[in-house]
Amino acid sequence: MGDSLKIVVLVKHVPDAQFDRHIGAERTLDRSESILSELDEYPLEAALQLSEARGGEKAGNEVIALTMGGPDAANALKKALQIGAGSGVHLTDEALAGSDAAATSLALAAAIRHLGDVDLVIAGMASTDGETSLVPAQLAERLGLPQLTFASSLEVDGRTARIQRDGDGHSETVEAALPAVVSVTDQINEPRYPNFKGILAAKKKKIRTLSLAEIGVDAGQVGAAGSLTWVASAEPRPARTAGTVITDEGDAGVKLVDFLAAQKLI
């Protein structure tokens, strides 16, 4: 199909940061109150815009949401389908629990290969639980694809993808030929909310489940066994407590300087 695109969007099911998040005794994260990572709404929006600009599904464009996670992670896919993804793929297997970035990227790379020829893989800039930003770069390395990461804009022109990447003191334009791995920041767009029509439409959309066996990955390559990092301890940081609060009575600026002097900060 001419310039139609097959896009895989990586979405992660993560503990909701609006609540207190906990690391349990086994040094694993409590995932009970989880949602579609808010930073993964941006790559989904970017994919939908690329698809719509090319005539959407009718014109042969595909937006596939892919998640790796436990049974509940299907909820992240449902939300992605309501927002507008065409279909969902859920990579799930007990052996995946506890995967670090190396194991996650290995499994996601295998799942993406399993999906056949893909033009773009679009991820978020970071997961809100892992917060490493390692997965997109490791995926690019494993898939042998160029990476266009931390994009604050993305355009696809024929078979060339072009992003804007803002660094300290400079901004770069970076280009690569498709297929490519892209990650996008929260500067790139305003993600849409699911509307009533989208919620109804999502009920008819398919979620495909993939196991490790189906993508040809051994249990020993993922999860705690396949991870290359080990967490020795995880302690809650003593919560910051409120200190002195004063109300300005015309001299608060001077009191602020007194405080800084007492703390030897000036």
Place this chain on the structure above:
Amino acid sequence: MTAETVLVVLDAPAETFRKGQLELLAAGRILGSVSAAVTGPVSEAARAQLAEHGAAAVYTPDGADLGEYLVGPTAAWLADVVATAGGVRAVVLENSPAGKEAAARLAVRLGAGVITDVVAIEADGTAHKSVLAGSYEVRARATTGVAVLTVKPNSVEATPANAPGAAEATPVRVPEGAFATAARVTGRTEKPVSGRPELTEARVVVAGGRGTDGDFGPIEELADALGGAVGASRAAADAGWVSHDLQIGQTGKTVSPQLYISAGISGAIQQKAGMQTAKVIVAVNSDPESPVFEIADFGIVGDLFDVLPQATAEIKRRRA
């Protein structure tokens, strides 16, 4: 080479290395004897710095300009440097987006574990970091022969080595094929420089939010009086009042200065994620219910346009 080499990866400096880069060499020395892999040409002055900070060898890319591409070729070259150096126990990189991504790809090539956002290193390779927006302290280790670590600014003091290194210049060819699937930098615009300290390296940060209503004057003047950097909330950066480079928080920079002064910022969870590991937090906000007061060591309920200029004048008066 000794069996305990630590490779420290540094961006080529315009003239000499920044303090934040020298900190990486000090971090590396906790784990073994250091060598530097510099991604471009090294001036004589910069090489002298590397010697002073203990680098035994200085590896530079031969035959290609890595700066024209996004991290893939750098990772491929670094994998060859690790092989050339021999006996590498750890690779230490900057904790910037590009540093983390080079680390990510290099680790895949080496089959190594990566730990990002490191704030302290123990001699046995255990790294400390905070996770979940600064709410937990984690100690973690790579279980592989080589560990790849990205270390945050201000984690280690940039002291010179006890014994200087030879800083022997060692060019290493950029491997054939490294560019086959690389993303190419086709344009670059420089942004104006402020002359203030780099945000993530600054000892003092004064940050403004929507409450400034677009006037960052009082923020900048207090920052300058304190020799600090200027930061901002996303609301202020999105409004275009300051460059997005200054945004602090979940999707901006994470800072851990000695002193963080928050002015006209409500203290949303995504903002806290970037600043709650600061040593001392001061908040100025006109709303006493503002959540920022829950984490401030010293809070002032007041108008930032009154409080900040008065504080700036008072600092100048006491110094005079």
